[in-house]
Amino acid sequence: MSVAPRTPPTKRDWSWRSQAFRGLLYQIIAVVLIGGIAWWLAANTAENMRVRGIKSGFDFLTQPAGFDIGESLTKFDSNDPYWKAFLVGVSNTLRVAILGIILTTILGTLIGVGRFSRNGLVRGLCQAYVELFRNVPVLLQLLMWYLLFTEFLPDVTEAKRIGDIYLSKGGITFPKPIWESGHLFGVAGLLVGAIGAWFYRRWARSKFEATGQIRSMFWVPVAIVLAVGVLGWLAGGAPSQFAVPQKGEFAVEGGGALTPEFMAVLLGLVLYTAAFVAEVVRSGISSVARGQSEAAQALGLSKGQEMQQVLLPQALRVIIPPMTNQFLNLTKNSSLAVAIGYPDVVSISNTALNQTGRAVECIALIMLVYLTTSLLTSFFMNWYNAKSAIKER
């Protein structure tokens, strides 16, 4: 009594009252409306700009910018063109965003897990942290840190000295190793150590599978990386020349420096976003069914094994999507840096806009930067999310 396999019918009903026809009609109406509005906006802007004699186009990008930038990863001076200034802005934004995302993830996860602590004091402190930092507007927090750094620290001329580190309204100045070819050996050593650590982890994993003996998968690899790095540095002649900051008459000179603007933006964004990340982590862990934890315990797994092998892998799929939101928020909130004068892409574009009057172009560039970074973050996180999804059919 076998039935011959049949393919599903392909014919559709296209009558006036069919769902297919209605659906198509609504889509056409929507596309026409959106296209019409976009055309009207573009035409209107172009017409107004023509009437008022506003120049448009991106040719200004190659002209000299004519302004200085407070801090930059590469050398920049006022004779450099606008496009270079833009790049400095983008790099400053990315510097805050990337460092911020890393630090926020670490801090937020610690606080989120801390809310499950058996210690009441730790639990209370973590909750107090979350409630304090997520309920004060982030702009206020940035201003507060900036004020703290600039109001309560001494003038540059009376910089506070702790060892070879200087603290002042100008920021933190610290000794920086002078780059020599010997350092190259150290860097090479770190790289070799990283490769070695990777092999060690593979070996430890296969050893565990072969004999059941559990080896350290974190501290030993870290030790390998550091040890080989130090060996390389010694092989390179152990260069240990530091550029030590010196107090000059008007400023602290030499060494490496972190400006108060950078520190305020980074600290403000990290502390604010970590409160949200902590809540994301907490809700992720508590979303894993209680029975999972009980089954792990009944099987004799230790607390750490239970967290690592059972709870976290399942919490991850709940954590990732809202975590992506927080990463995007942090990146976009970094545009508030303009309020305290950190030269991020918004701040520099504003200056460029004021000088050239190319408002549409400058705003479009800013939007392009944020759209690109945000979409890249989203793509990466979506890929990661798909990877850690649970198979159900």
Add this chain to the structure above:
Amino acid sequence: MTTQNQDNIIVFDKVNKWYGNSFHVLRDINLNVRRGERIVVCGPSGSGKSTLIRCINRLEEHQEGHLIVDGTELTDDVKAIDKIRKEVGMVFQQFNLFPHLTVLENLTLSPMYVGKMPKKEAEEKAMLQLKRVRIAEQAGKYPLQLSGGQQQRVAIARALCLTPKIMLFDEPTSALDPEMIKEVLDVMVEMANQGITMICVTHEMGFAKAVADRVIFMDQGQIVEQNTPHEFFNNPQTDRSKDFLSKILGH
């Protein structure tokens, strides 16, 4: 505790437990379980049956009295708890398989991490257990791809992978469709015939009659009556057990 009989693998001695300050869930429980004995625990919901067996592997902790499992007293001592959990397997009403691991990985997780068994050996042993519950062909699938009955059989195989001396079943068939109850009970009957100590909370009276050495009836945190299945079902001694039996056998 020097007076205990060597043949008793589990000894409850005046065990008391409260939830919060007011709910007295276990009251003066005295119970000896012999090695290889098969016990069915029944009683109305909220009577403390689940709590009773969950005390045996310390998923719940008792607050008064002594509880000795295979010669080790259960206290706050972490080492003792670890030792006992290796000897006690448990099957839950809601299966509680790990959904992010395959069936085979579910079975090998504990032998590898707790039993320090090489992966190959753990997998061979796991396949043996899967064959025993007649589900070996599903080893590569994920739990949520299986039916409820299959999942529960996997859960039984997982508990057996540590070669426990005692198996605890907490209403293993209550979340299953009627068709699937039989396949799970069949597996449990087979196990019972192999001499492992079993304590099973269930309302499957057919199962109780077929395999149990003793039926324990609980109500309001107390063991009200215990007897052989034949005596318990045909000649209940207390009003509460008569009332309970008339309700579950009424249809």
